Amino acid sequence: MFAPSIAFVDLETTGTTASGDRVTEVGIVRVDDASQVTEWSSLVNPECSIPPAIQALTGITNAMVAHAPTFAHIADEVAARVAGCVFVAHNARFDYGFLKHEFGRLHRPFTAKVLCTVKLSRRLYPESPRHNLDTIIERHALRAEDRHRALGDARVLWRFVQMLYREKPADEVDAAIARMLKTPSLPPQLPADVLTHIPETPGVYRFYGLNALPLYIGKSVNLRERVAAHFSSDYRNANDLRLSAEITRIEIEQTAGELGALLRESQLIKTLLPTYNHRLRRRRDMVAIALAEEPSPPEYVNSSAIDPGAREGLYGPFTSRSTARATLRMVAADARLCWSALGLERRVGPCFARQVQRCEGACVGAETREAHAARLRDALSSYALKRWPYPGMVAVRESDLMDERTDVHVFRDWCWLGTLRDDAALGALVDAPPRGEFDLDIYRLLVKMLPRLKAIPLGG
Numbered sequence: 001m002f003a004p005s006i007a008f009v010d011l012e013t014t015g016t017t018a019s020g021d022r023v024t025e026v027g028i029v030r031v032d033d034a035s036q037v038t039e040w041s042s043l044v045n046p047e048c049s050i051p052p053a054i055q056a057l058t059g060i061t062n063a064m065v066a067h068a069p070t071f072a073h074i075a076d077e078v079a080a081r082v083a084g085c086v087f088v089a090h091n092a093r094f095d096y097g098f099l100k101h102e103f104g105r106l107h108r109p110f111t112a113k114v115l116c117t118v119k120l121s122r123r124l125y126p127e128s129p130r131h132n133l134d135t136i137i138e139r140h141a142l143r144a145e146d147r148h149r150a151l152g153d154a155r156v157l158w159r160f161v162q163m164l165y166r167e168k169p170a171d172e173v174d175a176a177i178a179r180m181l182k183t184p185s186l187p188p189q190l191p192a193d194v195l196t197h198i199p200e201t202p203g204v205y206r207f208y209g210l211n212a213l214p215l216y217i218g219k220s221v222n223l224r225e226r227v228a229a230h231f232s233s234d235y236r237n238a239n240d241l242r243l244s245a246e247i248t249r250i251e252i253e254q255t256a257g258e259l260g261a262l263l264r265e266s267q268l269i270k271t272l273l274p275t276y277n278h279r280l281r282r283r284r285d286m287v288a289i290a291l292a293e294e295p296s297p298p299e300y301v302n303s304s305a306i307d308p309g310a311r312e313g314l315y316g317p318f319t320s321r322s323t324a325r326a327t328l329r330m331v332a333a334d335a336r337l338c339w340s341a342l343g344l345e346r347r348v349g350p351c352f353a354r355q356v357q358r359c360e361g362a363c364v365g366a367e368t369r370e371a372h373a374a375r376l377r378d379a380l381s382s383y384a385l386k387r388w389p390y391p392g393m394v395a396v397r398e399s400d401l402m403d404e405r406t407d408v409h410v411f412r413d414w415c416w417l418g419t420l421r422d423d424a425a426l427g428a429l430v431d432a433p434p435r436g437e438f439d440l441d442i443y444r445l446l447v448k449m450l451p452r453l454k455a456i457p458l459g460g
Helices: 052-058 071-082 092-105 117-124 133-140 150-167 170-180 223-229 238-246 258-272 278-285 321-335 369-379 423-431 440-452
Strands: 005-013 023-032 036-043 086-089 113-116 203-208 214-220 249-254 287-290 299-302 314-318 393-399 406-412 415-420 455-459
Touching: 005 071, 005 092, 005 150, 023 052, 023 071, 023 092, 023 150, 036 071, 036 150, 071 092, 086 092, 086 150, 092 113, 113 117, 113 170, 117 150, 117 170, 133 150, 150 170, 203 223, 203 258, 214 223, 214 238, 214 258, 223 249, 258 393, 258 406, 258 415, 258 440, 287 321, 299 321, 314 321, 314 440, 321 369, 406 423, 415 423, 415 440
Parallel strands: 005 086, 086 113
Antiparallel strands: 005 023, 023 036, 203 214, 203 249, 287 299, 287 314, 393 406, 393 455, 406 415
């Protein structure tokens, strides 16, 4: 067997979101020395109602868990059952993530070496189009009593792995699993224990070489996992190979959550211009298309030139001037707009689009410039920069899994005004708010994330 101790784990939950939903049942099959098998399961009182659809799927009702222990009461048992084991689950990120959050609510860390049987099935049976648990059960004729109950599904995973060793050469199975569990091959110039000092929390990491400026800056909701991926052969690309040769130290900066990591990464990359962040560095070149009141060719405006409070007539954002021009060409083709009027070409007489009968004729006077400008605004309407949806400043609070850190991000007019750690600093900022610099990258980030975050109005 591929490890001295293995824990096959399955959870039933109230939903699919680890940060908000709760565990309703835990099932663990522990296998030591490939032969000593112990089983354990428990219903869990989720301290909330189980949705009817979930009750129908699992058969676990609110009445069944009403007098069950809460996760706090079984946490020690769960930790002991998986201690020292490779943690095996189907779609392991789901089960592992739920347990991390449950332990996090108790202010307890939880880490394990994780093996996903979905990925294992894909690796060993690449010809199979599907790898969900029902497909695996049918494909390999596995016995599956108590389907959708935690212990029943954990038993299926143990039977699946046993079947693999019967159906495939043992060295092939071991090699596939070893590759999936591969310990990152750290560059020799880094300390052997460097990963153990990196927390499994959100934040930003910086790779340094011999110079004071970083080689690379990245972010993740799990810093240790992401940094390790740079040195894993499964993920390594040309950039990572070059980094491995040059990196001499790693610095990390924790944040309370994903939003803070994204904001800080964007800020650091634009400030420090790390060598290997080619794609992210190009965010400095993001532009918006600006349409003037008077009919004239569109202009391309960089973030720093945009007034945070005046976004009328602005469209985007676009990653570069060339991307914006490409969008104008696409819009022109769809709406029969004039290339000369759009500034896409300079010539006297009919533009190229007019010559191929794809322009209504603004270039030859067949359409007025005012009419063309109106059609252009209409064609670009889906790209218009959105209005700020609040009357003034808002705060977004982010807390980490252990509730040991809370960051308060403050925004106004799509501008990031700052991130604070305490209410006194928040009060000072509200009393004397900075003007804020408009950044199209931050705008795009907030448009995506703000609707699913709780924004607290601050006025101002």
